[in-house]
Amino acid sequence: MSDIPNPLGAFDIFNSRFEAKPKKAKKSKAETIKKLFSKKIAKKLFGKKFATQARTELEIQELVVPEKAIAKPKRPAFQITWASNASEIKEAQRLRYKVFAEEMGANLPANPENLDIDEFDAYCDHLLIRDQESLKVVGTYRVLPPHKALEIGRLYSDSEFDLSRLNHLRPKMVELGRSCVHADYRSGAVIMALWSGLAQYMQKHDYEIMLGCASIPMADGGHYAASLFNSLRNEQMAPVENHAFPRLPLPLDRLNGGLEVDPPPLIKGYLKLGAKICSAPAWDPDFNTADVLTMLRLSEINPRYAKHFLGL
Numbered sequence: 438m439s440d441i442p443n444p445l446g447a448f449d450i451f452n453s454r455f456e457a458k459p460k461k462a463k464k465s466k467a468e469t470i471k472k473l474f475s476k477k478i479a480k481k482l483f484g485k486k487f488a489t490q491a492r493t494e495l496e497i498q499e500l501v502v503p504e505k506a507i508a509k510p511k512r513p514a515f516q517i518t519w520a521s522n523a524s525e526i527k528e529a530q531r532l533r534y535k536v537f538a539e540e541m542g543a544n545l546p547a548n549p550e551n552l553d554i555d556e557f558d559a560y561c562d563h564l565l566i567r568d569q570e571s572l573k574v575v576g577t578y579r580v581l582p583p584h585k586a587l588e589i590g591r592l593y594s595d596s597e598f599d600l601s602r603l604n605h606l607r608p609k610m611v612e613l614g615r616s617c618v619h620a621d622y623r624s625g626a627v628i629m630a631l632w633s634g635l636a637q638y639m640q641k642h643d644y645e646i647m648l649g650c651a652s653i654p655m656a657d658g659g660h661y662a663a664s665l666f667n668s669l670r671n672e673q674m675a676p677v678e679n680h681a682f683p684r685l686p687l688p689l690d691r692l693n694g695g696l697e698v699d700p701p702p703l704i705k706g707y708l709k710l711g712a713k714i715c716s717a718p719a720w721d722p723d724f725n726t727a728d729v730l731t732m733l734r735l736s737e738i739n740p741r742y743a744k745h746f747l748g749l
Contacts, residue, residue: 525574
């Protein structure tokens with residue numbers, strides 16, 4: 438089965454509702470630039486350097502969450518930490534259970550403490566995003582580094598794909614999984630914190646590649662997934678030497694793959710960042726999703742966003 442429900446970013450925030458609407462604030466210069474919609478006018482008002490920087494920041498906001506859904510916090514409200522003991526790992530597992538089992542209906546193994554636990558957890562580093570006021574864990578990712586993947590003998594993705602062509606990349610490749618955000622905190626700020634934490638982790642340990650499965654819904658029987666895969670441009674696909682092969686392929690030849698479709702917001706966001714799709718869709722019958730293997734190299738992050746996430 439796929440890493441529930443989308444190892445490379447299962448946030449599903451783009452249609453979420455916020456309990457409290459943000460108060461109307463004075464328009465920033467960046468917002469003024471967007472309203473004017475003219476870089477030429479923006480240059481006259483604020484100067485060339487600011488106009489370019491502000492428009493980039495606006496694009497980053499739109500990358501993680503549509504403008505209408507952005508809830509601007511009054512101040513930086515989140516801590517980026519990594520679990521350092523079993524108790525903190527349980528906090529991540531409890532959030533995962535709440536999102537995956539209780540909210541999304543995933544069929545997880547029964548656990549008396551309502552925790553989502555599998556054999557990979559003990560080998561992973563667990564990224565935690567905490568609300569600074571309550572100290573509650575509101576977002577998480579788990580990361581399987583290469584030396585721990587060697588210990589357990591495989592990646593989670595190995596269960597869905599033949600990764601033979603990627604074997605030479607394993608020493609510098611981490612696998613992302615079990616990502617989720619609490620329903621009350623699905624804002625761009627939490628996702629930015631998660632992505633920033635991952636970027637810092639990659640740089641600290643000198644890793645180059647992030648790998649994971651991205652899930653595509655199959656409520657229509659797979660036509661959307663087939664059409665989405667067929668619509669990918671050559672530059673969005675990994676080079677053939679980095680292709681992986683589904684162990685249970687989605688039967689593309691039996692589906693209508695010619696529909697005009699847009700990618701799910703998260704896949705669209707990762708493609709904007711510079712991620713590549715490495716495989717045709719694998720069918721996950723347990724969760725009725727089509728999963729594609731997605732790879733993001735730090736060296737290939739879109740320069741427009743590299744400064745924000747990597748400080749480059």
